[in-house]
Amino acid sequence: MTPPPLDHDLGDAMAASEADDVPADHDGGHPDRDGSGGASPAVRVLRRVFGYDAFRGPQEEIIEHVVSGGDALVLMPTGGGKSLCYQIPALVRNGVGIVVSPLIALMQDQVDALRALGVRAGFLNSTQDFEERQAVEAAFLAGELDLLYLAPERLRTESALRLLDRGTISLFAIDEAHCVAQWGHDFRPDYLTLSTLHERWPTVPRIALTATATEATHDEIAVRLNLKDARHFVASFDRPNIQYRIAPKNEPKKQLLTLLRAEHPGDAGIVYCLSRGSVEKTADFLVRSGIDALPYHAGLDSRVRAANQSRFLRDDGVVMVATIAFGMGIDKPDVRFVAHLDLPKSVEGYYQETGRAGRDGLPSTAWLAYGYQDVVQQRKMIEGSEGDDAHRRRLGSHLDAMLALCETVECRRERLLAYFGEESTPCGNCDTCLTPPASWDGTVAAQKMLSTVVRLHRERRQKFGVGQIVDILLGKKSAKVIQHDHDTLSVFGIGAELSDAEWRGVARQLLAQRLLTVEGEYGTLVLTDTSGDVLSGRRKVPLRRDPEPAKRAAKADARGGGSGGSRRAAVVDLPETAVPVFERLRGWRAATAKEQGVPAYVIFHDATLREIVMGAPTTLDELGTVNGVGENKLAKYGQPILEVLAELRDEGVLTAGSTPAAGGAAAPAADEAAAPVVAGPRSGVRPAAAPVGSSIAAPAGAGASDSRPRAAAADSGYDWSDEEPEPEPPYWDEGA
Ligand SMILES: Nc1ncnc2c1ncn2[C@@H]1O[C@H](COP(=O)(O)OP(=O)(O)OP(=O)(O)O)[C@@H](O)[C@H]1O
Numbered sequence: 001m002t003p004p005p006l007d008h009d010l011g012d013a014m015a016a017s018e019a020d021d022v023p024a025d026h027d028g029g030h031p032d033r034d035g036s037g038g039a040s041p042a043v044r045v046l047r048r049v050f051g052y053d054a055f056r057g058p059q060e061e062i063i064e065h066v067v068s069g070g071d072a073l074v075l076m077p078t079g080g081g082k083s084l085c086y087q088i089p090a091l092v093r094n095g096v097g098i099v100v101s102p103l104i105a106l107m108q109d110q111v112d113a114l115r116a117l118g119v120r121a122g123f124l125n126s127t128q129d130f131e132e133r134q135a136v137e138a139a140f141l142a143g144e145l146d147l148l149y150l151a152p153e154r155l156r157t158e159s160a161l162r163l164l165d166r167g168t169i170s171l172f173a174i175d176e177a178h179c180v181a182q183w184g185h186d187f188r189p190d191y192l193t194l195s196t197l198h199e200r201w202p203t204v205p206r207i208a209l210t211a212t213a214t215e216a217t218h219d220e221i222a223v224r225l226n227l228k229d230a231r232h233f234v235a236s237f238d239r240p241n242i243q244y245r246i247a248p249k250n251e252p253k254k255q256l257l258t259l260l261r262a263e264h265p266g267d268a269g270i271v272y273c274l275s276r277g278s279v280e281k282t283a284d285f286l287v288r289s290g291i292d293a294l295p296y297h298a299g300l301d302s303r304v305r306a307a308n309q310s311r312f313l314r315d316d317g318v319v320m321v322a323t324i325a326f327g328m329g330i331d332k333p334d335v336r337f338v339a340h341l342d343l344p345k346s347v348e349g350y351y352q353e354t355g356r357a358g359r360d361g362l363p364s365t366a367w368l369a370y371g372y373q374d375v376v377q378q379r380k381m382i383e384g385s386e387g388d389d390a391h392r393r394r395l396g397s398h399l400d401a402m403l404a405l406c407e408t409v410e411c412r413r414e415r416l417l418a419y420f421g422e423e424s425t426p427c428g429n430c431d432t433c434l435t436p437p438a439s440w441d442g443t444v445a446a447q448k449m450l451s452t453v454v455r456l457h458r459e460r461r462q463k464f465g466v467g468q469i470v471d472i473l474l475g476k477k478s479a480k481v482i483q484h485d486h487d488t489l490s491v492f493g494i495g496a497e498l499s500d501a502e503w504r505g506v507a508r509q510l511l512a513q514r515l516l517t518v519e520g521e522y523g524t525l526v527l528t529d530t531s532g533d534v535l536s537g538r539r540k541v542p543l544r545r546d547p548e549p550a551k552r553a554a555k556a557d558a559r560g561g562g563s564g565g566s567r568r569a570a571v572v573d574l575p576e577t578a579v580p581v582f583e584r585l586r587g588w589r590a591a592t593a594k595e596q597g598v599p600a601y602v603i604f605h606d607a608t609l610r611e612i613v614m615g616a617p618t619t620l621d622e623l624g625t626v627n628g629v630g631e632n633k634l635a636k637y638g639q640p641i642l643e644v645l646a647e648l649r650d651e652g653v654l655t656a657g658s659t660p661a662a663g664g665a666a667a668p669a670a671d672e673a674a675a676p677v678v679a680g681p682r683s684g685v686r687p688a689a690a691p692v693g694s695s696i697a698a699p700a701g702a703g704a705s706d707s708r709p710r711a712a713a714a715d716s717g718y719d720w721s722d723e724e725p726e727p728e729p730p731y732w733d734e735g736a
């Protein structure tokens with residue numbers, strides 16, 4: 001690809017694309033006007049405006065369909081590239097593309113990112129004052145916009161509808177379309193009114209997009225948005241650069257800290273917690289541990305929330321500790337990890353949240369700590385939830401699918417993709433692929449545990465939580481065991497072959513398999529309909545052997561050693577000699593971003609900087625071939641970048657005409673040099689680049705030994721006390 005001409009300003013790039021405007025019945029073929037070798041207008045916009053070489057997955061098909069006036073319903077994973085599917089048709093078709101999005105707080109950034117590309121974008125929402133709104137409306141009416149972002153509530157007002165009537169609309173994009181689904185936690189009532197767009201503008205194509213992939217949501221979107229005749233496009237949901245890991249929860253905060261220090265020092269990431277209280281506490285803990293962490297949840301003042309979000313987006317290496325209220329539409333490309341300290345309520349939720357990692361295609365971690373208390377907590381929440389039985393059953397089956405993912409001994413990714421109806425083979429980039437867990441026949445252990453529950457109930461008319469059951473099995477003469485005479489039960493001490501932590505693992509898995517369930521406020525254990533099959537020996541109980549809580553701190557320190565800076569360079573996978581070049585470019589980017597008041601990634605993504613480092617271009621032509629360097633950015637930042645590189649050559653940091661990599665490929669080989677290393681989301685996995693050794697490491701001291709106080713045993717590290725006061729003692733005595 002030859003670099004685009006440079007004689008233009010912001011408006012010109014679009015004037016050029018307007019030349020590509022085609023009638024609604026355009027078939028995709030278009031005479032070559034700009035030397036792109038007969039490429040379609042969509043491909044030319046992709047290259048010239050966005051600076052990308054090729055479409056991903058079904059992007060091209062979707063875009064051609066919408067360009068030619070068709071309606072579309074698009075399912076693509078988080079970070080999969082949905083935006084281009086409406087942005088490019090809006091640039092190719094005549095008129096203004098109207099984008100309906102619930103993400104008011106992000107509209108400014110989205111518009112800034114488009115403007116940096118030379119796209120004429122604007123937004124209308126409640127954050128603007130009258131004058132700002134008027135200016136945008138005037139630009140819209142004058143045909144000076146390519147894209148207009150609107151909050152859904154705008155479209156309910158007659159004034160907004162009349163405004164749209166007076167302009168030319170190229171398409172309606174309904175982003176985050178799952179907001180129309182009434183059972184989802186993202187439901188926005190205003191989305192329901194979007195079904196009427198078609199009545200008012202019957203010839204304007206509509207494209208609805210979501211990362212929520214289940215059949216049910218899919219159907220609901222089609223019905224509620226009146227999109228039954230739309231063509232459905234379903235992209236692969238695989239995100240190969242994300243490494244999925246689910247670890248037993250021992251001391252979650254410490255485990256988290258180990259993960260951050262050993263594998264992600266200086267990296268941006270998101271930590272999800274279930275409740276506001278745990279968000280605050282975890283953020284506090286991280287800050288005290290020297291991590292640049294911020295809290296985010298719906299209970300915070302909206303200004304604090306906005307400020308925290310903005311810092312996360314703008315500054316490098318901020319860790320956001322948040323409830324699921326955070327994250328929808330966050331398009332920060334370099335989120336290097338997503339950690340869950342609590343079990344997500346569904347696989348969909350988990351997949352969307354983890355999908356916020358690694359949008360730039362570089363290796364990223366999705367880490368979840370999960371334990372017995374999570375299952376108890378979630379089952380209790382479902383039991384106490386509002387709504388009818390059908391609703392509770394639905395919640396229950398969502399949880400079951402999530403639990404099955406946690407307990408599987410098979411490839412996590414295979415499981416995840418199967419959940420979304422996609423077949424695949426073991427991925428080599430998840431914890432179960434990298435360190436396959438053993439499974440064991442837990443039938444006898446299950447029988448012992450169930451029988452303890454049965455005997456307590458039958459002989460003593462009592463129900464207890466897991467702690468007491470495990471103490472009985474282990475034959476521990478604790479105060480509570482003595483107090484209740486439990487050492488005289490025939491099951492007392494029959495389980496000495498397993499440790500405290502292992503018994504809790506058994507209980508967790510029995511709960512997950514619904515062979516045991518919890519009841520009441522205190523989470524006492526009771527049998528289910530299927531427990532009898534295990535007790536009678538009719539049903540076998542295969543269990544996953546939890547990996548030993550390893551003592552890896554020393555090793556982890558060794559691998560994480562060095563400054564955050566060099567570690568970051570390792571993440572983008574650069575040779576040692578190239579690191580100073582990368583750092584200098586990042587410094588330039590940070591200064592430029594600050595000057596322009598935009599997030600750094602709006603200037604260039606890490607992946608683009610990386611490719612520049614590897615290609616070490618000496619001319620604008622060469623720079624223009626780098627992925628992510630479009631026409632406008634080349635015009636704006638090309639010269640400054642070449643100057644930074646020239647300085648580095650003068651200083652001897654960068655050898656003239658060669659990449660910093662040993663072997664020195666010639667500059668024009670930018671594509672070659674970078675291609676194998678810059679992994680696009682679908683260009684394959686590079687497990688070697690992602691730290692693997694400590695994948696399921698738990699911190700030292702997560703006790704499996706009987707002599708340890710219970711507080712150190714599995715699952716007890718998480719403190720719910722401030723949100724859900726657990727009455728002391730944690731059991732319930734039916735017979736008393
Ligand atoms: N064809 C392409 N080539 C290279 N990069 C691309 C391509 N398409 C999209 N991208 C990049 O992929 C990233 C994710 O794209 P996008 O923001 O559209 O995701 P999304 O599907 O809307 O995700 P979400 O569900 O989180 O909103 C962006 O950084 C974008 O620039």
Ligand SMILES: [Mg+2]
Pocket residue numbers: 082083175329
């Ligand atoms: Mg999006």
Ligand SMILES: [Zn+2]
Pocket residue numbers: 410411412413414426427428429430431432433434
């Ligand atoms: Zn796998």
